[in-house]
Amino acid sequence: MSHLPQKGDYIVKCSDARHLIHLSVGDDNLSDEEQVLGEHLHQCSECRSYNAGMVDAMQVLYDFRDNTMMASDLSVWASVERRIEDRRSLARASELPQRQFHGGIIALCACSLVLAFVTIVNNLPVNHETADSWDPNGGMSQPNITPVNLRPMNNVLSGHAMPKTQSLVRLVDPESGKVWLQDPITNRVFENAVRSRMIPVDSGAQNW
Amino acid sequence: MSVKTLQMTDSDSVFNSSDQDPNSDESGLPAVSDARLVEGARRGDSESFGQLVLRYERRVMRVVRRFMPDDQMAQDLTQEAFLRAFERLEQFDPSRRFGPWLFRIAVNLTYDHLRRMKRRGKWALFSESGQERTPDPATTDPRLHLDLSQEVQMVLADVPEAYRTVLILRDLEGFSTSEVAAVTERSEATIRWRLAEARRMFREAWERRERSFEEQQADESSATER
Numbered sequence: 001m002s003h004l005p006q007k008g009d010y011i012v013k014c015s016d017a018r019h020l021i022h023l024s025v026g027d028d029n030l031s032d033e034e035q036v037l038g039e040h041l042h043q044c045s046e047c048r049s050y051n052a053g054m055v056d057a058m059q060v061l062y063d064f065r066d067n068t069m070m071a072s073d074l075s076v077w078a079s080v081e082r083r084i085e086d087r088r089s090l091a092r093a094s095e096l097p098q099r100q101f102h103g104g105i106i107a108l109c110a111c112s113l114v115l116a117f118v119t120i121v122n123n124l125p126v127n128h129e130t131a132d133s134w135d136p137n138g139g140m141s142q143p144n145i146t147p148v149n150l151r152p153m154n155n156v157l158s159g160h161a162m163p164k165t166q167s168l169v170r171l172v173d174p175e176s177g178k179v180w181l182q183d184p185i186t187n188r189v190f191e192n193a194v195r196s197r198m199i200p201v202d203s204g205a206q207n208w
Numbered sequence: 209m210s211v212k213t214l215q216m217t218d219s220d221s222v223f224n225s226s227d228q229d230p231n232s233d234e235s236g237l238p239a240v241s242d243a244r245l246v247e248g249a250r251r252g253d254s255e256s257f258g259q260l261v262l263r264y265e266r267r268v269m270r271v272v273r274r275f276m277p278d279d280q281m282a283q284d285l286t287q288e289a290f291l292r293a294f295e296r297l298e299q300f301d302p303s304r305r306f307g308p309w310l311f312r313i314a315v316n317l318t319y320d321h322l323r324r325m326k327r328r329g330k331w332a333l334f335s336e337s338g339q340e341r342t343p344d345p346a347t348t349d350p351r352l353h354l355d356l357s358q359e360v361q362m363v364l365a366d367v368p369e370a371y372r373t374v375l376i377l378r379d380l381e382g383f384s385t386s387e388v389a390a391v392t393e394r395s396e397a398t399i400r401w402r403l404a405e406a407r408r409m410f411r412e413a414w415e416r417r418e419r420s421f422e423e424q425q426a427d428e429s430s431a432t433e434r
Contacts, residue, residue, distance in 0.1 A: 022404035026379055057411035058379070064360040065380045076269070076283060077261040080290045081254060087295075 012040050014047055021051045025058045125167040125184055242306040250297045257297075261290050264307065267381075268314045274376045275318045277361055285321060289314035308390035315373060315391065363413045371406035378403055 012020075020037040023029045029037065041048050168181040168190070181190040240259065248256030268289055273282040293300075293310050300309055364372055373392060377383040378399075385403070389396045 018408075019404050022407040023400060025407065026403065028378075028385060028400060028403060053415070054407070054411055057414050058407065060356075060360060060414060061375075061379055061410065064357055068357050074283070075262065076265050076287045076290065077258050079287050080261055080294075081258060083287065083291055084254065084257075084294055087291075 012036055014040075014044060017041070017044065017047050018050060021047065021054050024051075025054050125169070243302060246297065246300065246302060246306050249294065250300075257294055260306065260310075264310055265290070268310065271311060271377070271381055272314055272318050274380050275315070275322065275372075277358075281321070285318055286314065289317050292317065305390065308387065311377075311391045312393070315377075319369060359417065360414075363410060363417055366413045367406060367409045371402050371409055374399055374402045375406035375410060379407075 017037055017040040020029055020033055020040075024034060024037055041051060167184065169184050171180040171182055171189070172178070182188070183190070242260065242263075245256040245260045245263075249260065265286060269282055269286040272285045272289070273279070276282045276285065289310065293313050296313075300306070364376070367375060370392075374388055377388045377391060378385065383391070385396050385399050388403075389399045392399065394402075
């Protein structure tokens with residue numbers, strides 16, 4: 001059933017045997033390893049003395065283990081519990097201003113949007129002509145109205161100084177193709193011939 | 209080749225594969241498993257975590273104390289280990305055992321602390337004047353007056369961390385090889401190899417120390433004879 005060891009079966013090198021000795025002193029060898037080591041120690045006197053030294057060294061370690069006074073039996077749970085509670089309350093406290101902070105950001109965004117909207121609306125060009133002033137059934141067809149934004153120039157139109165920022169309305173007579181520019185604030189009409197000296201900034205048509 | 213067998217303490221039972229601690233419940237009711245307590249603690253139940261602390265605190269403190277000679281510091285580190293475990297419960301894999309995870313936190317915290325102390329020591333060495341650090345030949349070497357436990361602790365401190373951990377957990381705290389492997393997240397084969405090396409290193413360091421001690425004693429006796 002079992003393999004009977006023959007002479008020479010369990011020959012291991014001393015270095016390997018010493019590795020097994022290190023494990024053997026703490027009962028960490030498998031049974032077959034223990035058998036191999038036993039056979040080697042039986043034959044090798046150097047390893048036998050090495051083993052004895054190792055057992056002595058381990059005895060020092062075990063004496064240390066058995067004689068060392070260990071820490072007190074005081075439970076740490078009370079302290080741990082208190083610290084957990086402290087951290088929880090700290091976390092709760094830090095959550096509150098965080099919510100206020102988010103609210104502030106949202107309010108600030110809303111204010112900025114409102115302000116931007118108001119600014120845009122204020123900057124839109126205003127048509128002083130009322131809808132009633134146009135006669136859709138009159139002899140003149142509805143003109144093609146295109147606002148023209150002009151870059152501020154210290155320019156003179158027909159002897160009048162142009163304001164620094166001006167939005168003129170482009171009036172086109174579809175029949176004759178003639179184009180006028182009208183200042184919506186003063187209702188002053190400029191001839192298109194002068195327009196070539198002006199640099200259009202926004203040529204996009206707007207219906208207003 | 210008779211070897212002193214390690215005796216497992218009562219609290220060792222918490223590290224059994226069943227993860228049950230029969231001693232934790234004094235009323236005689238079957239103890240709640242670690243897994244269930246961890247589950248409760250993860251839901252925010254302090255009571256459950258409290259039971260885990262009571263179950264493991266002595267063992268954790270013993271382990272920390274093995275690395276740390278200062279009792280008070282060992283206690284502080286034990287507290288810190290439990291606190292950290294509580295904070296990181298979400299990261300804990302419930303399919304694994306709680307014990308090795310907790311001990312890993314404790315051991316890592318202890319090593320972090322020891323490294324910090326070591327660094328501070330180095331800075332203190334640089335910041336202080338050289339005269340204060342020069343040993344006074346008139347005074348005897350304080351190492352001569354150390355008792356056995358202090359001597360062993362100093363020798364253990366000479367063993368590299370990875371080996372010292374294995375040596376302390378296995379030979380001083382009685383963890384099995386598989387438990388040490390679980391704590392250190394290494395294979396059992398690695399642990400066995402490290403254990404053999406750690407014992408060899410300890411033996412060599414111990415013998416070196418004994419030799420130097422004998423030489424010093426011989427020097428002292430020859431000096432008094434003159």
